[in-house]
Amino acid sequence: MTGILFDDRSADRREQDADGGFAVPDMSTVAVMRRIVRDHVVPRLKLVLLTVLAMTFAAAGTGALPFLMQFAADEIFIAKNEAFLLGLPPVIIVVMVARSWAEYFARVSQGYLSNRIVADLRSQLFEKLAFADVQWLQSTHSGRFVSVFMNDVTTINTAASQTITAVVQNFMQVVFLCGAMIWMDWRLALITLAALPLGGWFVRRQKSRARQSVTSALQEVGALGTIVSETLKSIRVVKAYHRESHETNRARHIIERTLRHMMETVRTRAASGPITEALGGVGIAAAIFYGGWQGISGNVTLGHFMGFMTAALLVYQPVKALASLHNQLIEGTVAAARVFAILDQDQRVTEVADARPLVLAGGAxxxxxxxxxxxxxxxxxxxxxxxxxxxxxxxxxxxxxxxxxxxxxxxxxxxxxxxxxxxxxxxxxxxxxxxxxxxxSALLTQEPVLFDDTIKANIRYGSEDASDEAVVAAAQAAAAHDFIMGLPNGYESRVGEAGQLLSGGQKQRIAFARAMLRSxxxxxxxxxxxxxxxxxxxxxxxxxxxxxxxxxxxxxxxxxxxxxxxxxxxxxxxxxxxxxxxxxxxxxxxxxxxxxxxxxxxxxxxxxxxxxxxxxxxxxxxxxxxxxxxxxxx
Missing domain, CATH: 3.40.50.300 (P-loop containing nucleotide triphosphate hydrolases)
Structure with missing residues (x-):
């Protein structure tokens, strides 16, 4: 049995190694976004443009609603115009149906784009894992790598999907609705929107705090992944030394620290909502006061005011989404920086430009x-x-x-x-x-390494192009064929994780067969x-x-x-x-x-x-x- 040691570091050491062997660069939000756009968005520019077009069309449909409300009030309820009564509802139906289909296409294409980015990043991460230098892999905590591979990339997915929606659709809705408000009454629009810059100032003040809490939370999730991985791999030792409570306490401490950091993130994220709502309430109240005074004075019609208020009420939802975008961007860029830290690791063992295959003559x-x-x-x-x-x-x-x-x-x-x-x-x-x-070369170690696959696949790992006959011949030469045929599914029998369904001698014979097949x-x-x-x-x-x-x-x-x-x-x-x-x-x-x-x-x-x-x-x-x-x- 190989010796088993645990990564039981002090708190200071744990903070020093918080990112598990890879240094996380101090990348700004703009720098991370620029890289994502360059590497993952630009190559799919046609799809992006179609998505932007669909979102713009959907936003234009939203921007048309205030004018439709104005016409409904002025022409139907006040002017008693029967032609508008018959003609306006079909127009509203057409606008809403077109808007809905545009929004459907936009969401599907935006979802594909964000998930495609995630798939690309995971493929790149796994390729980096497979081809990385052994020395770097030995210094990297496996649990933290898995955390980046799963959790951080998922965070990027969430941030990317919400960012695309917020930057394009919500922004375009704000543009169209604010344009409608200004078109209807620019003075009333200035009064209504005057408080919004204060919300932007508040959101920016939260930037540093949000970044720190997100970074700490992701680091702790990685540390938890390391403990889970260690405990699963070493469960026999944990139980043999009756250390279940010790390992549980180690995990619980990290879980509690993760909870604290996550709650800091939640509080920071949640703060933008009430601020936006409060400022929106101030703007709406000011609009009602000024618009009502103008109505009493006979300067605006009821339809004019209703159309304006429709735009004002509709604009605050996308504004609130844009306000929360900052926190989503921070979460996404912190996670992306951790991903890029792995992808940007230098390769020490590299091929020279004119590298040629070895010409083998016996293996001296x-x-x-x-x-x-x-x-x-x-x-x-x-x-x-x-x-x-x-x-x-x-x-x-x-x-x-x-x-x-x-x-x-x-x-x-x-x-x-x-x-x-x-x-x-x-x-x-x-x-x-x-x-x-x-x-x-063919390598055989004290502890044979088998993969959670069939016996045939594990033997064929030595030569992926080997025929079934060659696999059987290698197993026979390794004295493994008889016990393999005694299994219920023969060569198609699965060996379990790390070959745990086989005995030590059986695993070693499979490893011998693999080495023989390598030739x-x-x-x-x-x-x-x-x-x-x-x-x-x-x-x-x-x-x-x-x-x-x-x-x-x-x-x-x-x-x-x-x-x-x-x-x-x-x-x-x-x-x-x-x-x-x-x-x-x-x-x-x-x-x-x-x-x-x-x-x-x-x-x-x-x-x-x-x-x-x-x-x-x-x-x-x-x-x-x-x-x-x-x-x-x-």
Whole structure:
């Protein structure tokens, strides 16, 4: 079983890492909107123009209502004009039906546009996840990435749909209705609308507070996602240590903090409504007073006043929507900035302009003066030189942190060395295409990685173009065919999340079959049988030997049985090669390897000898061996 650690940071550290490994740029609302328009709106300009046209038509229909009301009052109720009585209702019906259909088209096209933006962003985020550097992925909290992928993008969807409606339809309604008010009586219009700038000033004052509360809320949602992800992955450990209450309390604290930030956002968002309503009430009251005084004086007709008041009452709904738009924009742009922070992460491992596929000739490997550190000032490998002829089995042994896994990471080009070169069949991996470098190797780890799909799909993951016959042949070679056929659905049986419906040995055999199907000349092993008991290991040992045939093999070895079979044993210590040779050669030399064999081996599962790779244990073992040698000499 792999070790399980929890991300249980202090509050200060949690604030420092609030965005889970990706720095969120301080982008203004205008900058974010400009990018969204450039990347997602402009490419669909024809649809946008049709949407704007439909919304404008619908807004024009709304703008016509005050004039229709004026005609109804003046010509029907006052002038008693029967022609208007017969002609006006059909006109109103035509206007309203046309307005309704225009609004329907506008909403459908606006909904498609906003959801298309969301789909594009999610596709880009997943592509970034798939192609991102391993180092960046390891520093990014998975729960926070999922939160951005799901919650932040949904926030963008809501903001985008409301923004499109507010900016186009509501704005055009305000334009048409205000135009109608000014056309009817510009003095009355100025009196009615005079209070609106005060509402705009109030909304702008809330900008900083709203942005901070939205940012904090999204960060806390991401932190909650991390805890949920950790707890689900580690539920056996949580229960074994009786820490259910501890994890529940961790989640509850974040949930309560999220609630506080969300309520700050709600209060800020809600404040614009009452302010707009109050200012609207002042404007309507002023309009009634001034318009009524003009009516008493005989300067305006009843129809004129009714038409104006219709426009005044209708204009406040879109004005209120525009007032709340500011908060929606802040929520959307904060979420978009977090999305862009991921999309804009620099790619450290890149292809050169003239990269070419590797020309494979057996899978020979060479490290030439390689110096590498995950942090530049903390080298893991130091001037590392290793020449591995094609078809050679090499065992890497050494203490934790000696650089064994780093060797595999560099072969796969998960990272590039700060100095030196890594060559496959004499070709620098940095001058080759990344795809050809990765396809040259097959990787097997201690914990087999399976996907929540069918057994056939998991085996075919090694070669997507493989036929069903090739999949079956690989399973037979991996001693997996018999147990697969014993399942209710055979190769179509699903393995569950992370292969949880299969035993450890069954999962490992599926992983072997996948590696066999890959037919790569280089095989990279992180002791794939070390997690199995002796009986399970014995069942798949023959499959493993079949897999190793005619390949260059690099194995991070812990078991003495594995180490003995290697053609070349590389003893690593502090990022350099301390000893190099076969088992017999290294034992005969009486060096570090011999002393580790004498004092560090202990019985593992099934009686196999396990080489412990802890630094302190290794040093103690060497000291014990030295004591025995001195005692024998005495």
């Amino acid at each position: 490997l060479r490290f030439e003066g390689v110096t590498f550190g995950y942090e530049p000032d903390q080298p893991v490998l130091k001037n590392f030189d290793l020449d591995i002829p094609a078809g050679t089995r090499v065992a890497l042994i050494g203490a934790s942190g000696a650089g064994k896994s780093t060797v595999i990471n560099l072969i796969l080009r998960f990272f590039d060395p700060q100095q030196g070169r890594v060559l496959i069949d004499g070709q620098d991996v940095r001058t080759a295409t990344i795809a050809s470098v990765r396809l040259a 790569a000349p280089i095989l990279l092993l992180d002791e794939p049988t070390s997690a199995l008991d002796g009986e399970a290991e014995a069942r798949i040992q023959e499959a493993l030997e079949t897999l190793l045939e005619d390949r260059t093999v690099i194995v991070i070895a812990h078991r003495l049985s594995t180490i003995r079979k290697a053609d070349l044993i590389c003893v690593m210590d502090g990022g350099v090669i301390a000893e190099l040779g076969s088992h017999d050669q290294l034992v005969a030399s009486g060096g570090l390897y011999a002393r580790m064999m004498a004092g560090q081996g202990h019985s593992g599962p099934g009686g196999a000898m396990v080489l412990v790779d802890d630094v302190a244990v290794a040093r103690a073992a060497v000291a014990r061996a030295d004591d025995r040698i001195r005692a024998a000499q005495a």
